[in-house]
Amino acid sequence: MHHGKLLSILRSVFNCPTAPFHEYHVRDHLLSLLEEFPHVSVEEDDFGNLIARYQRGSGKARWAFGAHMDHPAWVKNPTGKTCIRASSDRLGHPVGGNKRSKKNLHDGGVDPRFPDMRFLGGVPASYLPTGKVVHFGEFAMWDLPAFEYDRDNDLVYGRVCDDLVGCVAIVALFSELERLEVPGSCYGIFTRAEEVGFVGAVHLAKSGRLPEDLCFISLETSSPRGTVEMGKGPVVRVGDRLSVFDDEATAQLLAAAEIGGVEVQRALLDGGACEATAMNLFGVTATGISVLLGNYHNCAPSGRIDSEYVVLKDVKAMIALIVSLIEQGNQRGGMKGRKAARACLEKRLKDYGPYVRATARQFEGG
Numbered sequence: 001m002h003h004g005k006l007l008s009i010l011r012s013v014f015n016c017p018t019a020p021f022h023e024y025h026v027r028d029h030l031l032s033l034l035e036e037f038p039h040v041s042v043e044e045d046d047f048g049n050l051i052a053r054y055q056r057g058s059g060k061a062r063w064a065f066g067a068h069m070d071h072p073a074w075v076k077n078p079t080g081k082t083c084i085r086a087s088s089d090r091l092g093h094p095v096g097g098n099k100r101s102k103k104n105l106h107d108g109g110v111d112p113r114f115p116d117m118r119f120l121g122g123v124p125a126s127y128l129p130t131g132k133v134v135h136f137g138e139f140a141m142w143d144l145p146a147f148e149y150d151r152d153n154d155l156v157y158g159r160v161c162d163d164l165v166g167c168v169a170i171v172a173l174f175s176e177l178e179r180l181e182v183p184g185s186c187y188g189i190f191t192r193a194e195e196v197g198f199v200g201a202v203h204l205a206k207s208g209r210l211p212e213d214l215c216f217i218s219l220e221t222s223s224p225r226g227t228v229e230m231g232k233g234p235v236v237r238v239g240d241r242l243s244v245f246d247d248e249a250t251a252q253l254l255a256a257a258e259i260g261g262v263e264v265q266r267a268l269l270d271g272g273a274c275e276a277t278a279m280n281l282f283g284v285t286a287t288g289i290s291v292l293l294g295n296y297h298n299c300a301p302s303g304r305i306d307s308e309y310v311v312l313k314d315v316k317a318m319i320a321l322i323v324s325l326i327e328q329g330n331q332r333g334g335m336k337g338r339k340a341a342r343a344c345l346e347k348r349l350k351d352y353g354p355y356v357r358a359t360a361r362q363f364e365g366g
């Protein structure tokens with residue numbers, strides 16, 4: 001996608017304030033962007049998740065790309081309860097390497113500055129008093145610049161990269177499919193309330209709205225783990241902290257990257273969990289791709305709240321990867337993935353036949 005165009009979409013989406021359950025600003029803006037695409041139709045389920053579908057020609061959709069519209073933030077407390085519930089459940093998002101606080105608040109952080117609000121999302125309690133906040137009616141966010149681009153280092157900074165980057169990637173995918181007049185079909189799904197335990201995604205998975213043989217691909221931003229590095233391409237995830245993803249779908253993504261000439265990395269990113277796990281648990285085949293993220297959930301190594309950031313080149317590569325996947329004909333049969341790998345192993349079996357025969361005598365009667 002054209003550099004300037006991508007930056008302008010990023011800027012406009014990043015400018016939307018958001019919080020768990022308060023995704024309406026993002027939703028409204030996404031709807032206005034999606035309106036421009038003649039082959040994209042949009043439905044909203046009764047929970048408020050957006051289900052967009054690209055359809056050019058009669059092809060059947062095999063892939064659904066999903067991103068969430070919320071981000072950890074302060075929201076008005078609708079329950080009136082003031083107790084803090086420090087989450088020890090398995091769905092909280094721990095911050096990698098941070099030993100400062102074991103309390104990874106998931107629901108219920110309170111601050112004497114705003115007694116009628118609660119902090120929703122996985123952020124260690126020690127960070128909460130360190131950030132200034134700005135109010136947007138019923139919710140409040142960290143008072144950070146919505147969007148900045150550091151051209152020299154190709155870095156995009158935002159008060160929310162997770163997961164507006166994923167939302168932008170889906171818009172960019174549709175834009176590219178329109179521009180390239182790609183035949184076929186795919187879905188783009190924008191969910192609500194991921195940060196409190198995939199609430200929107202679970203609702204959607206349980207609703208039975210998604211076609212049965214659809215594969216869900218979570219587009220996320222994640223902390224680097226293991227050997228993967230920012231700037232070396234998006235990560236095709238083999239799993240997250242809670243589950244392993246669909247082997248065939250993951251192989252298809254890696255094959256699409258190879259055919260499309262897109263630099264990707266492959267890893268288990270188990271610093272957090274994503275909607276692919278939720279979809280898998282509720283019967284939808286799923287895998288995921290992540291752009292590596294700095295200052296995950298605004299938690300800087302300094303112990304203070306700061307902007308999240310990503311390398312723009314990685315975002316571009318994520319878009320190129322999903323465009324390549326759809327361009328390759330919406331196939332999800334392992335033709336380029338698992339079948340190719342099996343053919344390679346079959347060949348090896350054949351190639352080493354002479355060695356097997358040469359040692360057959362020593363194994364006789366054994």
Ligand SMILES: [Zn+2]
Pocket residue numbers: 068162163194220221
């Ligand atoms: Zn996320």
